[in-house]
Amino acid sequence: MxxxxxxxxxxxxxxxxxxxxxxxxxxxxxxxxxxxxxxxxxxxxxxxxxxIFMSRPHKILVVDDEPDLEPLVLQRMRREIRNNTYEFAFANNGINALDQLNTDEDIDIVLSDINMPKMDGLTLLEQIPSINPNIRSVIVSAYGDMKNIRKAMNQGAFDFVTKPIDFMDLKTTIERTAKHLELWRDALAARDKLTSINNELSIADKMQQSILPRIFPSGENYKIAGTMLPARNVGGDFFDVINCGEGKIGIVIADVSGKGVPAAMFMMLSRTLIKGSAIGNKNPSDVLKEVNRLLVEDNLTGMFVSVFYCVVDTRTGQIFYSNGGHNPPLIVKPDGSSMFLEMESGVALGMFEEIEFKDQQFTLEPNDRVVFYTNGITETMNANDELYGNKGLIQAAKSNKDLNIEQFNQAIVSNVREFSKDVRQSDDLTCISLRYDGPASSKV
Known part of the structure; x- marks a missing residue:
């Protein structure tokens, strides 16, 4: 249809x-x-x-002065082009890009380098809303250039990738941007039709869903699955999985204070800053410290976000982690026994300047699982005013320990819903699970 x-x-x-x-x-x-x-x-x-939704592919304008990029994009994206998912146009500087944007109404997404002759990417970014406020921009920045990345995000960029371009990351970023654009258009289309507060909550829900990863990295010796079941009144949970290179995977799970569109906007900003700060294999504590500084600097809403961030070295099973006021992950052993990860409680991000965060470390053993979650899981109540709590989480993990990681993760969320089936869900239910099979070289 x-x-x-x-x-x-x-x-x-x-x-x-x-x-x-x-x-x-x-x-x-x-x-x-x-x-x-x-x-x-x-x-x-x-x-x-x-x-006219679905009547044509998303058209992406790539703006970069490197002549080798055009044939590379066309080659790496040939399947998507052939399947009529994306269509590409190219410009070698910001001025040429503006000319195309003024004459081609079909352009949905702009993928722009920051450093270019005649007109740079940041200047181009300033001009785009006056041409079409519904265009979404993704910037291409030098590795670790957080100053320009932050400036671009403040000017309205939706996301970013770094040079040298990782095309798997680029594909994921474009897919997420396109999905967000579709959902945003749907939300705008419904805006005038709905007159109640449900309109704002619907938009916030779509914004929240659009930034969650849909495809999770996996390797020979590890698997990751994630689920977020939003509450009706829309909280601010989010999670992300970041490819840090050299066999290292960054995992972040967070919960923003507040509800509705303001929380959704703060959530999107927080997620982008975390992703940007995580690039370069910094210590997790440095990531949280940098993100906290940036959030406090521009925080006019008084919102804050609890964050747990870790880097998993899939080659060794080591987890390097730091906590900003979030719940401790649950380590589940092959026999079903479990323990909560020991860690400093930390302080939520966005509240106070000059907060110090502590780096900690834990080594997984073969066939261990890690459950990351938000307080919507453990603070769920049933009709008898009983708390699901840590006890419920531990029991759900033990009962489902033999399932594959996708089924295991979903079973935990389903168990929470079954526990509270007669009570309206009041908070997001967010859960990520990691299964570690041991060093790749030692796998049976």
Missing amino acids: FKVLHFLPQKKYVYLVINFRINIQPQVAALSKIQELRQLSQVDKYLTREW
Whole structure:
């Protein structure tokens, strides 16, 4: 099914629902049917390309002065281009990019380098909203250039990648940006239709979902799974998995204070700053310290975020971690026994300047599992005012220890929901699980 939604100027709505049962590409069929409808009705003046969802691929403008980048992008993205998922255009500086943006209404996403002749990426970023405020920008920055990354994010960039470009990371970033763009457009389309507070909560929920990773890195000797079940009133949980290189994986789980769109915006900023600060294999405590400093500097909302961040060396099983006021992860042994990771409680980020965070270390043994979670899990209550608590989490992990990591992770969240089935969910339920099979060279 193909659906087109557009607003009439009088705030009425036009819905076109078309069923296709012909053996041609859906996009071609959609555009063909729309052209037919335009000839038969007066809907044309209301049916703009901006709101024809799914009728064309996302068009990405790549702005970079390196001549080798264009053929490289076309080669690495050939499958997505062939599948009509993305279409690419290219410009070698900001001025040329503006010319294309002014003449091509189909451009959805701008992927721009920061350092370019004639007009740099930051200047370009300032100009884009005046042309089309719905375009999403992803910047390309030098490795570890947090000053420019932060400046770009403050100017409205959605995300960033670093040079040299890791194309797996780029694909994930573009996919997340495209998904966010689609959800954001849906939310905008519903904005005038909904008059209650549910409108804001719906937008916040979509923003929250759009930044969560959909694909998790995995290796010969480890697997990761993650689930976030949002509350109806939308909290601020988020998590991310960061490829730190050299067999190291960064895992962050966090919970932002507050609700609704402000919390969602603070959540997106926090997630971006953590990702940016984590690049370069810094100590986890340094990451939290840098993010705290940046959040405090621009925090006009009074919000804060509890964060647990760790780097897992998948070659050795070592976990290097630091905590900012978050719940301790649960280590689950192959026999079902478990223990909470010993750590300093720390202070949530965004509250106070010059906070020090402590680095700690733990070594996983073969077939250990680690459960990262937010307080929505352990603070769930049932109809008898009983707390799920640490006891419930420990029992759920033990009961499901033989499942694969995806099933194990989902089973924990499902167990929480079953415990509180007669009570409305009041907080996000977020859980990430890691299974470590031992050093790759020693695997049986």
